Every structure is written in structure tokens, then in C-alpha cells.
Amino acid sequence: MADRLPGRPRPPGAPATLGVFCLSGRVEADRLEAGIRRLEAAGHRVITAPETRNEWRYFAGTDEERLAGFHRLLADPAIDIMLAARGGYGASRLLPAIDWRRVAESRKAFVGFSDFTAFNCAALSRAGLASFHGPMVAMDFGDGEPDAFMRGHFEATLWGARDSHTVACDHGSPAGTITGRLWGGNLSMLAHLAGTPYLPQVDGGLLYVEEIGEQPYAVERLLVQLHLAGVLARQSAILLGDFDDCLPTNPKRYPYAMAEVVESLRALAGCPVLTGLPFGHIARKLTLPFGLDAELHLGHGEYTLAWPGLAGP
Secondary structure (H helix, E strand, O other), X not given: OEOOOOEOOOOOOOOOEEEEEOOOEOOOHHHHHHHHHHHHHOOOEEEEOHXXXXXXXXXXXXXXXXXXXXXXXXXXXXXXXXXXXXOOOOHHHHHHHOOHHHHHHHOOEEEEOHHHHHHHHHHHHHOOEOEEEOOOHHHHHOOOOOOHHHHHHHXXXXXXXXXXXXXXOOOOOOOEEEEEEEEEEEHHHHHHHOOOOOOOOEOOEEEEEEOEOOXXXXXXXXXXXXXXXXXXXXXXXXXXXXXXOOOOOXXXXXXOOHHHHHHHHHHHHOOOEEOOOOOOOOOOOOXXXXXXEEEEEEEOOEEEEEEEOOOOO
């Protein structure tokens, strides 16, 4: 398990008060406003940090502006859930300056993916607080009609007692149940934080990883980095996402596909390696806890992942 038992976010109201912010890249205004409108139409009250609309270089404002917006929402006791507007790059620049004591004391539910994986990791390692790998305002609620599967699992995890999902997968592992700390996110971000105090030390974990737009050899290089850092050897199972657009640019000269990366990973990991978990850079995504215990049920040609929601015991 992790080096300390994580705190659990408090159950949100129904409807909830949502705080919208961005620690990373600049946000497309149309998508941001559309996402806010859809969340308000669902009955939620939405409070948006004004800095979320700022632009500086690649980012949604300067480092100081992004931090100010985040800390202002963090200090608001009315806010139940803190929703990232988008990912991209920039969250790791801010990790040393975030007030992790206040994050821990807030017991808010923090939700995001992609670059937000950096915050997920640090919330567990520095604040001892579980968070969520899930949809973001501009990307998932603001880019066209939100996916029904995504919305259903978002609501089940944050307002329900329990959620689960079954995936068809020829994993080749013996049938049985594995219990462990569920954590993970974007592979580039996990490798980026390896060797820093912000990557949590999780033993016996259920590690989920995904990536987008990287060639298979580059995906394997990131996995090997986690292996060399000792991360993979401490896990009880590894669950892989869709790896959207992770294709070789020159398959005739370098015929190395994701199926072969999975084969190599299974040889490295020494634990079950499962494919097809829908999360991350896809529209049809799960909302997964980062830091709570979950159950992985291995069946013949399939597996089921089950995890607690915030309304559960």
C-alpha cells in the first residue's frame, strides 16, 4: 500500500458547487463557457477562477496567476469539487508552490486527467489526499455533447456508493481477485515525476496508465523508465488504456506496434498486465479514484475493476 493511508474527499452535495480552474495550458474560451453552461444545466453551481481565462505563453496565465486562482477556490468552503478546465502542460511547474496542507484540510474532490496527473500524484504524496482521474470542463463537457458513458461514471463515482466496469481481455492470468491502491494516469507525467518527491510510493497497487500520440517505442521507453525506477515491481497489476494514436510513423522500417509493447511489458512487470480500460484521452472515459483501494476481479477472457464512490462507506 502507499506510505500512508490517504484521506478521503468529503461527499459532495447534490447538486454540488463546482470550482473550475486551470493549472496548465491556455483554455479555448468557447469550450470553457460551453462546459460551464452544461454543468449549470445539470443543476450544479459553478464558480470559475477568473485567471482560468488568462493567456501567457503556452499557459492559462502566468504561474502566479494560475496559483492564485487555484488557491482562491481552494479557500472557498462552499466548493465541493474542483474541476480542471484542461490539461496540456504546466501543472508540474506549480507543484512546489501549492499549499498542500490546505489541500489536505479542504477534503475537496479534485478531478482531471492528462497534465493534471501531476496534481493527482502530488495530492497523494504531499497532502495524503485521494483525488480523481476524470473528465475536464473544456475538453469533456465543452467539446460537443458530453458522452453519456462518461457522464454516468462521473456521477456514479462522485455521488454514488460504488462503481465498476468490465472489460473483455485475453490477459492470460489466473482467475482471482486482487485488492490494492488504485492510482495512475498519463504515462508521460508519471515518468516525468519519477525520482521526485511528488510521485507517490505505492506498494501492491493497481496502476492504470494511458498515453496519446506517442510512437510505440516511445511508450515502451516511458514504461522502462518506471521499471528502472522500481515502480512497476511494486505493483500488483497494471491496467492499460487505449493509447490513442500511438502508432509507428514508419511501420515498414520499424515494425513495432503497441501489441508488442504490451508483450514486452508483461515480461518486465511480473504481475498481470491488462488492456482496454477506458480512461484518459478518449471521450468514453471512466472517472477513477487516485489513491483509494479497489478490487480487480480476473475472469476468463475478461476482468472487472470495482472501486468506491464518495457516497460509500
